[in-house]
Every structure is written in C-alpha cells, then in structure tokens.
Amino acid sequence: MPDSALDLRQDAARLTARLVDFPSESGTEKALADAVEEALRELPHLSVTRYGNNVVARTGLGRSERVILAGHIDTVPIAGNVPSRLDEHGVLWGCGTSDMKSGVAVQLRIAATVPEPNRDLTFVFYDNEEVAAHLNGLGHLAEAHPDWLAGDFAVLLEPSQGQVEGGCQGTLRVHLRTEGVRAHSARGWMGANAIHAAGPLLARLAAYEPRRPVIDGLEYREGLNAVRIEGGVAGNVIPDACTVTVNFRYAPDRSEEEALAHVREVFEGCGVAELVVDDSSPGALPGLAHPAARAFLEAVGGEPRPKFGWTDVSRFSALGVPAVNYGPGDPNLAHKRDERVETELILHCEERLRRWLTS
Structure with missing residues (x-):
C-alpha cells in the first residue's frame, strides 16, 4: 500500500496512529484530504x-x-511530537492524538464498516479548524454548500473523553482602550497615565461574579477575563494609551448581541475610551430533548456534560441541526506537547457509535 494511502481495515487505534503520522498543521491539509477522499x-x-x-x-x-458525523483533519503546529508513539500501557502519544485524529479515525471506521446503518449518514472531514474562524472549512461548506450539511442530528467528534458534551459556550473578545496624556516620567504630574486609568476596569474584572445557568439540565459556567494588556511608550515616558483585551465565555442562552450588551454594561463608568469587538462566535444550545439526541444518549450511556469552550456544534446549530460533542480524546490534553489518547477509549467510542447505528 502506498505511503499516502489509508487502510480503513485497521482498527481505529491503529488508524489514529496512521493519521497522526500524516502531518496536517492548519493550512497544510491537502495530502491528508487527498488520502481521506481516496479511501472513501x-x-x-x-x-x-x-x-x-x-x-x-x-x-x-x-x-x-x-445523522452527520463531523471532524476536522488539521492540528496545531507540531511540537516535536510526530511521529506517533504507542507505549506499553496502550496510550498513543503525538500531535493530534486527542484533538482530534482519534475522532476522525472513528469516523472513517464507521464509514468503512457500517454500510447499511439504521439512519442515513453524512461524514464531514474539514480543514482549518484550529485557526481564525474565517478560514474554517466547515464554515466554508455551510456558506457554499449548506445542502451537504442537511441533517436531523450531528455528532462532532471533538475530544470529550467518551462522554456526551451538549452545546457549547459562545465567545466574545473585545479590546478596551483607555487614554491619557504623554509626558516625561520625571514630571509625571504633567501627564495622565493611561495604564493607571485601566485600574478601574481591572478591578471590575476582579470583582466580577459569573453566572452559572442550567440549560437542559446542564450547568454552564460563564467567565469574563482579561487575557492581554498592552501599553507603554518607553522607560521614561508616561503612556497616553493602554489596551486591555477581555474574553467573555458565555452560556448558550445568550445571543451574540446580548453578550456584547452585557460586556458594555459591566464596564460602564470605568473610563473606557473605546470598546472594539475583535472576535465573536455564538454558542449552541444543547438540544438534548431532540429525539435523535435522546436515542444517542441511550446508546452511548453516561451522564451528559456541558461543553466548556467553543466548538463547531455552533455552526450546526446555526443551520438548524441539533449537535453534541462526543469523541475519545481528552480536551485537557489538546494542543499540549505531551498530547495523548488511550487506545482503549478510541475502540470504545467506535463500538458505541456502531451499536447506535446498527441496533
């Protein structure tokens, strides 16, 4: 078999190793997309x-x-962790093992071994998930070919440790700018320090108490945090500008507009000269009451959990397709140099999906 080929007769754990050994950092997925297409x-x-x-x-x-089974084929930049390595405990190490080539391997195995499922299936393999939203392949498909993504229910095989994670949080990132008057630091009283002026908004963040709403029985935890601060001209200059970047992770019962309105309200009266939206993506409601979601939960077992973070279930939700996250990887290991996945859990997820689609 050529080095560029994928053997879908391999079990999902061995197939995961093969996929990991196929480097596909965001923007370089063509070779892997070619191999996936050829195998399918x-x-x-x-x-x-x-x-x-x-x-x-x-x-x-x-x-x-x-039903749609979807997963992205790209990874974050390799950090000396390719090729893959299987240890004596049945743990597979390497870039993308958890996020999310183990999930992609499960998709490919279901595609190859379930020719007559009890539900029609759509398998989606897309690029550029790990980079800016405007590059996201699933987003491009939704814009150019929304009919390809039509379905009654979707499972995104993002890492969830083999547990169903419902919906996802929305995310909003804003730049808050404060202003001052530049002066020589030896005569600071002649200026106004823009970094000092950011103190009230930082205090507002430190005192902020996030909501913990319960939606479809799942408790989501919101978070409003400063993630970056920029300011200063030189070591002897009072700065006349400072920018604090704030990220709001919000529960899916808020819309993008409501999230932005809330952030504006939080910082009202803090002396913010300008608020600029840098990035915004809506959340997705769990949709666990949908009949297909209930059937899925019954088949795979376990207690559903809320998804802390944003995933592409949001894109399916925007298309009117209820979606959940369910995959073998551990989200806490995603993007790490020591990223890894338990091969037993890969096989377990594959078997649960097969049982759901053939019972």
Whole structure:
C-alpha cells in the first residue's frame, strides 16, 4: 500500500496512529484530504464530494433520519511530537492524538464498516479548524454548500473523553482602550497615565461574579477575563494609551448581541475610551430533548456534560441541526506537547457509535 494511502481495515487505534503520522498543521491539509477522499471513494455504499480540502461522504438509503458525523483533519503546529508513539500501557502519544485524529479515525471506521446503518449518514472531514474562524472549512461548506450539511442530528467528534458534551459556550473578545496624556516620567504630574486609568476596569474584572445557568439540565459556567494588556511608550515616558483585551465565555442562552450588551454594561463608568469587538462566535444550545439526541444518549450511556469552550456544534446549530460533542480524546490534553489518547477509549467510542447505528 502506498505511503499516502489509508487502510480503513485497521482498527481505529491503529488508524489514529496512521493519521497522526500524516502531518496536517492548519493550512497544510491537502495530502491528508487527498488520502481521506481516496479511501472513501473505494467504498461503494458512499457518494463522495469535495470542496477545497473538505471531504463529504453520504449514504443514500432513504432512511427517515439523517445523522452527520463531523471532524476536522488539521492540528496545531507540531511540537516535536510526530511521529506517533504507542507505549506499553496502550496510550498513543503525538500531535493530534486527542484533538482530534482519534475522532476522525472513528469516523472513517464507521464509514468503512457500517454500510447499511439504521439512519442515513453524512461524514464531514474539514480543514482549518484550529485557526481564525474565517478560514474554517466547515464554515466554508455551510456558506457554499449548506445542502451537504442537511441533517436531523450531528455528532462532532471533538475530544470529550467518551462522554456526551451538549452545546457549547459562545465567545466574545473585545479590546478596551483607555487614554491619557504623554509626558516625561520625571514630571509625571504633567501627564495622565493611561495604564493607571485601566485600574478601574481591572478591578471590575476582579470583582466580577459569573453566572452559572442550567440549560437542559446542564450547568454552564460563564467567565469574563482579561487575557492581554498592552501599553507603554518607553522607560521614561508616561503612556497616553493602554489596551486591555477581555474574553467573555458565555452560556448558550445568550445571543451574540446580548453578550456584547452585557460586556458594555459591566464596564460602564470605568473610563473606557473605546470598546472594539475583535472576535465573536455564538454558542449552541444543547438540544438534548431532540429525539435523535435522546436515542444517542441511550446508546452511548453516561451522564451528559456541558461543553466548556467553543466548538463547531455552533455552526450546526446555526443551520438548524441539533449537535453534541462526543469523541475519545481528552480536551485537557489538546494542543499540549505531551498530547495523548488511550487506545482503549478510541475502540470504545467506535463500538458505541456502531451499536447506535446498527441496533
């Protein structure tokens, strides 16, 4: 078999190792997308389409329900952790093992080994998830070919340690700018220090008490935090400008507009000269009351948890498709130099999905 080929007869753990050894940092996914497309086109029960480095495969059995299994094929930059390494405890180490090539391996195995599922299936493999939102392949598919993403329910195989995580938080990032008057630091009374002027808004952040709303039985925890501060001209100059970057992670019962209004309200009266939105992505409600979601929960077991963080379930939610996160990786290990995944959990997730789709 050529080095560029994927053997879908391998179990999901071995297939994960093969995918990890296929470097695909964001923006360099073409070779892996080629291999995924080639492997899927060999399966006669699937129709395969491609848009850029995004590959979509579908069954056409006329079932009453269609389920989407989706995952991104890119990783963050490699940190000396490729090729993969399997240790004596059955743990696979390497870039992307957890986020999320183990989930992609499970997708590929289901595509190859479940030719007649009890629900029609759409498999989505997309690029550029780990970088700026405007580059996201799933977003490009949603804009150019929303019909390819039509379905009744979606499972995003993001790392969740084999537990269902419902919905996701929204995220808003803003720049808060304070102003002053530049002067020589030896005569500071002749100026006004913009960094000092940021004190009230930092105090407001330190005293902030985030909400913990319960939605569909899941408790989400919001967070409003300073993530960066910039200011200063030179070691002998009173600064006339300072910018504090604040990130608001909010529960999915707020809209983007409501989240921004809340942030403006929090910092009212703090002397902020300008508030600029740098990034904004809406959250997604859990949707656990949907019949397909209930059936999925019954099949895979465990207690659902809220998703702390933003994932592409938000894009499915915007398309009217209820979605959950469910994958074998550990989200706490994502992007780390010592990223790893338990091979037993990869096989467990594969078997649970197969049982749901064949029972």
